[in-house]
Amino acid sequence: MDREASASVLFGGAAPATPAATPGKATKGFRGALASIGLPIKPSAAETAELSAVAEAEARRAQNETIIRQATWTRAVSILVNNPKGGTGKTPTSLLLGGIIASIRGGSTAIVEFSDDPGALNYRAEGSPRLGLGELVRDVAGIKTAGQLHGYTAPQTSFASVIASTGRRERLTGEAVVAVSNVIDEFYGIRVMDTGNQPTSSAFRGAVSVADVLVIPVLNAGDSVLEAIQLLDELRDAGGQPAELAARAIAVRLTDGRPESETVREEVARLLRDAGVRSLHEIPYDEHIAARGQLTLTSLDPATRDAFAAATAAVIRTLQEAVTPASTTIRKA
Structure with missing residues (x-):
């Protein structure tokens, strides 16, 4: 964390946002059910794509809001x-x-x-x-x-x-x-x-x-x-x-x-x-x-x-x- 970001946190600001990582285990459907009982089941391609799309939308939203605000x-x-x-x-x-x-x-x-x-x-x-x-x-x-x-x-x-x-x-x-x-x-x-x-x-x-x-x-x-x-x-x-x-x-x-x-x-x-x-x-x-x-x-x-x-x-x-x-x-x- 650089000085500017650190100062923001110290004096009441928010910590810098970090990109959402793809979960190591599946959370949806049959794969999610298996993962929930402890099996090392990774997300399906569809779930991974959905999570990626959500993360990209959040990044665009944050970027647009920063442009408008600053x-x-x-x-x-x-x-x-x-x-x-x-x-x-x-x-x-x-x-x-x-x-x-x-x-x-x-x-x-x-x-x-x-x-x-x-x-x-x-x-x-x-x-x-x-x-x-x-x-x-x-x-x-x-x-x-x-x-x-x-x-x-x-x-x-x-x-x-x-x-x-x-x-x-x-x-x-x-x-x-x-x-x-x-x-x-x-x-x-x-x-x-x-x-x-x-x-x-x-x-x-x-x-x-x-x-x-x-x-x-x-x-x-x-x-x-x-x-x-x-x-x-x-x-x-x-x-x-x-x-x-x-x-x-x-x-x-x-x-x-x-x-x-x-x-x-x-x-x-x-x-x-x-x-x-x-x-x-x-x-x-x-x-x-x-x-x-x-x-x-x-x-x-x-x-x-x-x-x-x-x-x-x-x-x-x-x-x-x-x-x-x-x-x-x-x-x-």
Whole structure:
């Protein structure tokens, strides 16, 4: 054990994890029964393969969590979640991606609704806050402390803070998006933006102007992927910072339970790859997401959480590339 690891143990930290070794004796089936009475029976090939797969999954999980936990920047950073096609999972992706970040990093993550009109974020998040995005837009010039800003949020069990619409509000403008973002960035390290379906709107353009990484949720459906590709084309055509977002785009493919064609799956992956999407992350079907109710990380299937953690780690790595340690510029529209 090196000095750093030793000091961690001496001063309250955990001992470094060691890879799980394959047991010397079988533990399952008939071979396990024989081993249990003292016979020197080794694990079967199937049991050995299963144990190896479990160990590899645990190693990947630990690696992804380390990437998410240890990343740092010299300013607040932001993630834009968008696909112009409605019903592709923008809100669940925003909540779960932001929730994974907050749960691993211990908070300092705001998930904010930047759609033109009120969306579903308030319904899918935990809690029933009295104040939300509409009131924050109204009061934004007077927010000077973290305590004030906290009053417009819905705290989540993941330790994320959600800022969504609690009722009817005025149509969001790009100027309001930038103003709210600047205030959030004073008190939160990471901002996740759940956006709407109008990429030509003022609100969306405002969100683009204060974004560092683009995450595109897609389904295995033609309209879902074609509208995502059109979004990327429009961002590239705009040049500058929007084009940089397109170049760094990451896709998350969700499964909503409808029958799917393997041919369509392969074509969706090909189209996204040809459109320059950096990576495509698969999220398995999960009843908790499909139920369209309030989302909590603890209610997800472990495989779903691991898949979102892998996607989140990719987003964090991309953020580290996009935001250099020397970057201290506050992005404004």
